[in-house]
Amino acid sequence: MVYKIDYTDGNVLRWSVTETGVECEVDESYTPTIYVSVHGDGDFSTARTALHDHPAVVRVAVVDERVSFRYDLEQVLRVDVVDLKAVNSVARMVSKWGSPGEYRCYNVDFSREFRYCLEEGIDPLPTRELSQMQIAVPETELANERVTELSIDDETVTGSGEDVLTTLSDRVESIDPDVLFLNTSDLIPVLFQQANRLGVEFQLGRRPGWQQLAGESTYESYGQVGHSPARYNLPGRVIIDGSNTFMWNQTNLDGCLYLVEQSGKPLQELAWSSIGNILTGIQIQEARRRDVLVPWRSWRHEKFKTMRQLHDADRGGFTFAPDVGLHEDVHELDFSSLYPNIIVTRNVSPEKIRCECHAGREDVPGIGYSICDERGYLPDVLEPLIEDRDVIKAEIQATDDEDRRDELEGQSSAIKWILVSCFGYQGFSNAKFGRIECHEAINAYAREILLETKAMLEEHGWRIVHGIVDSVWVTPIEGEDQTSLSTLVSEISEEVEIRLEHEAHYDWISFVPLRDSDAGALTKYFGTVAGEDEYKYRGIECRQRSSPSSIGLHC
Template sequence: MPFCIDFLDNGRVLEWEATADGAVVTEHEDYSPRFYLAPRDPETDLDPTTLQSVYDQHPDVVATEMVSRRPGFRRNDEAVLAVDVAHIDRVTPLARQARQLSNYPVGDLACFNVDFSREFRYCLETGVDPTPASVLSTLRLSVPVTETNNDVYGELTVAGDTVTGSPTDILTTVQGALDAYDPDVLVCSTSEIIPTLHEMAANAGVDDFSLSRWPDVDYQQLASRSTYSSYGRVGHSPARYNVPGRAIIDESNTFFYGETNLDGVLDLVSRSKKPVQELAWASIGNVLTAIQICEAHDRGVLVPWNSWRHEFYKPMGTLHDADRGGFIFAPEVGLHENVHELDFSSLYPNIICTRNVSPDVIRCDCHSDRNDVPGLGYSICDDRGYLVDVLQPIIDARDEIKAAIRREKERDDPDEDRLAELEGRSGALKWILVACFGYQGFSNAKFGRIECHEAINAYAREILLTAKQRLEAGGWRVVHGIVDSIWVTPDPDVDDDDREDLEPLATEITEHVEIRLEHEAHYDWVAFVPQRESNAGALTKYFGKVAADDEYKIRGIEARQRSTPSFIEDVQRECLDRLDATRSPDAVLDCLQDAIKCLHAGTVSVDQLVKQNRVSKPLERYTQNTQNVAALKRARDLDLAVHPGQDIEYVVVDDEKSSRERVALAHEEIESYDPSYYETQLVRAVESVLSPLGWDRSKIRRELAETRIPELTSFANSNQD
C-alpha cells in the first residue's frame, strides 16, 4: 500500500510504502497509462480502426486494442479504442492529437480517461490502494513572509526550531532533521522552500544535500504557479513540486489539510484513491470527482475528457419552476428569547440517496410518464443511481464518526488525540457532502447534470415546508428558516399545555420525510440582523447565546469575517457579553466607549489591528487608491511577491493618505496606527450587535456625541496636560 508514487523521466515508477522501520521502495518498469477514444454519439457510423492504425505507428504509443467499455452511464458496452502510452506525460498530448490524426468530423470523436492526475491514474489503473499501512512521519519546514521572495534564506524554522545564519548553517540543520526524522511527509509553509534549498546548496557547494529519498533525483516541478477565478473569487495556485519518496503538503496550497488535519486527509485518501500529496492540494470538487471516477471505473464506465451533457428539453413553465434554490423564510429582525434550532442532517446528500437523484437515472426513458419530482414532473428510474453508491457510504461513515465523537466526549477522561482524529475525519467528509449538491449544477463536472440540481432543490423546498407546517401545528412559531435549518420559538398564542414537545415532533417529521431532523441547539436568545440598507432581515447574519453555556453562535457579523482585526473581534464579543447580561444598549455603548478611549490613548497593540485582505488582481490593474493598493506598493518596494488570490496583511496607519504611507505591512516595525479609522470599524461592529434592537450607525453616533464625547474631550485634555 504505497503512500507515495514517483514517475521518473525514463518511464520507471517508484512505489514508496511506509513501514515501522522506514519507507521501502519498489521499482516498476512496465507501467503504461491508457486513454480511450469512442464516437461521441452511439448512432454515429464511425470506425476507429483507421485511427488505430495511425496510433500504432506513433513513437509514444506502446500498444492499441479494441475493447468493450461504456462511454457513459446511459450507454451500454461499446467497442472503443484503447491507447497505451509510453510515459504518463504523453497522455494529454496524444489525446489532443486525435482529431489531427484522423479525418473524422469535429465533435464526432470523444476522448476518455485523459485528464487524471498522475498518482491517481496509476492507482486507478493498477488497482493500488494508496492508504498508508503505517503511521506517516512528518517534518515541517517554514519561512517567515520576509524570506519568501529571497533566493537565499537567512531564517528557516525546522520542526518548530528556528535557525538563522549562513546557507551552510541552515542546510546542515535541515539535513540533520531529515536524518533524525526520516519524514514520509514534508509540510512546507510554501512549496518554494524545496527549489530554494537545493539552489542554496548548489551555490554554497554543499554537494551532499538533498530532500529526496531517491539518489538520482532531488526534486521535480509538477506545475507552475497560476491565478484563477472561481465563482467570482480570485485564487492563487503556487507552483507544485515533487520530492521522490516524500509526500509534499504545501500549507499555502491545501484545503483539506488546512481545514481538517492529516487524519482527515488520510480518510479521503482511502475513499478517493488519491495519494496524500495529491489529496492535499486537491479541491473539494476534485476529490469528489475522484470518488465518482472510482465508482464509474468499477462499473466499466469511461470518464469523458470534456463534459457534453445537453440539458433535457423543458417547457418554459418548467424552466421557471426549476430555476429556484432552496426555500427561505425571511428572518424576523430582532432579539428573540427561547429559540430552538433544528437542522436536517446532510439534507442534500440524503435527498440524493433517499430519492435516488442521480445523473444516470433522472428523466429516464423507461418511466417518462411519471411525475416523481415535486413541482417539476421529472421521472426518476427505479434502478439505483451511481451517485447513491458514491454518497451513502460517506453519509453512513460520518454518522458513525459523529457518534464516536459524542461517546468520547462523554467519557470522564476523553482521549484528545482520538478526538482530533475523529474530528478531522468528520470534517473532511462534511466538505465532500457539502459539495456534492453544487457539483451537479457545475458546467464542467464530469458526471453532473442540471436536472439533478433542480430536483434536489425541489425536494428540499417541499421538505422544509412540510417541517414548517408541522411545527406550527404543534404550537411553535418559525422565526427563520433557510434551506436545511429552521429556528422556532414557542407560539405566544398557544398555551403551554397544548404545545407539543420538539423531540417527538422532530421524530415525526423525520419519519415522514425520511431524513433525520436533529435538534441542533437551544438558545437563551437569538438576534437576527437587518440588512445594511433596509429593514429586511439579512439571511445569514445572526448571533445567539447557547442555553446553559458560555458560548455564542455567530454567523455573518464581523467576529466571523476573516478580514476583521482581532481587537475589533474582541470588542464585538465583549459587547455580546454585555448584551446577554443586561439586554441594554447603554451597556453595549459603554463597552464601545471604553474601546474608543483605548484606541485614542494608543494603548492597543498594533498586532491586534492587523487586517487580512485578499488581493484580486495585479497592482498595475487597480484604478483606485485602496488600502490594498497601498499595501501592494509597500510589498513591491520591499521586494515581497504578493500574487492575485493571495492574502496581504497590514495595519492602517493614516487612512487620509492615498500613498503607500496609508498602511504598514504586518511584519514591519509599526509605531502608530490611525485611531479614527479603527473607531469607525468599531462603530460598524457595534452596529451589528445593536441593529436587531433598532439602533443604526447614525443613532449610535448621536448617542456618543450627546453623552460620551465630553468624556473623550476631557480625556484628551488631561492627556495633553
C-alpha cells in the same frame, strides 16, 4: 503498502512503508492508458489504424467498456502510450478528427499518481503510521533567495547559508520523514539553488534531486482573483505545502488519510486537491467498479424543457424571511446533511433522472422530472460517507480519549466538506459526472421538505420565526398547546426520511435587518444559547472577516 508514486527517467518508483522501513520498487514497463470511442460518421477501423501507426502509441486493443452510466457495454479502443506526455498529445490529436464529438477520449486528465494507482489497482493508503517533519522559512528569506534562518519542527536554525543547508540535510537524513510539511514549497528550489551556488552537497528526498510538477498561476473565482502556487516533488517523500492545501488545513492527517482511502488519490495529491477534485476521485472509483470510462470533455446535453419547467426549475432552496427583532425561547432545528440525504433517499443521480423508462412519470415535486426506480451510482457514492460520519459523530460523543477524539474529528470534518460540495458540483459545468437536472431536482425536494416541516410544526403549536434551506428557528405559538419538540422532531424525521436534529435552544435571539432595507437579513443574527454565558454571532460586523480590528480617528 504503496503511499507515494514518483516518475523519474521514464520509470515509476513505488514507495512503501513496511515493518522494516521504507522500500522502493522500480516499474520500468508502465504505459499510461486512454480510451477512444467512435460516434456518428466516425470510422472505427480508420481510427484504430491511425492510432496503431502513431509513434507515441505502444499498443491498441478493442475492449468492451461503458462510455456513460446511461450506456451498456460497447466496443472502444484501448490506447497504451509511451509516457505521461503522450497522453495529452495523442488525445488532442484524436479530438481534432472528424466533426466535433465523432471521436471522444476518456481517462485523459488524471493526476499522475492517481492515474498509476487507478490503472495498476493500487490502494495508496499506508498501512503503518507515517513519520513527519515540519520545515518553515520566513518570507523575507525566500524573497532574498538566501536562507540563513528556518525552523525544523519547533527548533529555529540560524547561521550561514552553508550551515543551514548542512544542518537541515543532516536532520532529514537522521529522522528520515515520510511526510515533509512546508509552510511553502517554494522553499525547495531556493534551497537547491543555494546549495548549487555554494557547492554544497544537499538532499531532501530519499534520492537526489527535485522536480517541478506545475507552475504558479492566477485564477478568478466568484469575482475574486486567487493565486495557485507552483508544485514541487521530492523522491520518496510526501510534500504538504501549507500555502496550497485546503483539506489538510481544514482537517488533519487522519482526515486526509480517510479521503485517501475513499478517493484512491495518494496523500501528496490529495493534500493539494480541491474538494471537487477529491469528490471526482471518489466518483471515478465507483465508475470504474461499474466499467464506466471517465470523459475527458463532457458531452452531456440538457434535455428539452418547457418554458414552465425552466421557470419552475430555476430556483434555489426555500427561505422564510426572518421576523426582524428580538424573540425569546427560540429553538433551532437542522436537517442532517439535507442535500446528500436527498440524493440518497430520492435516488437523485445523473443517469437516473429524466430516464426514458419512466418518461411519463412526475416524481420530482414542482418540476415534474421522472427518476428511475433502479439504484443510481451517486447514492452509492454518498451513502457510505453519510453512514461513516454518523458512526464517527456518535463515537466522538462517547469517547474520553483526546487523541482518538482528534482523529475522529479530522475524519468527520473531511467527510463534511465532501458532503457540502456534492450538491453544487452537480451543477458545475466541468464536473465529470454532473447533470444540471440533478441540481434542480435536489433543490425541488429541499423546498418541498421545508414546506412539509413548516406545516407539521404549525399544526403542533410551533411558529417559524426564520428558516433557510435546511434550518428552521421556531418559538411556541401563544395560546396554543405544543407537542414536545423531541416527539415532533422524530415524527418529521420519519415523515421526510431525513433526520431532523435539535441544534440549539436560545434564551433569546435577534434577527437583524438588511443595511438598506427593513427586510430581515437571512444569515445575520445574534443571541444567547440557554445555559451558556457568551453570545452567539452570525454574519454581523463583529464576526465578519472584513471588519477591522480597530479604527483610528484623526482629530
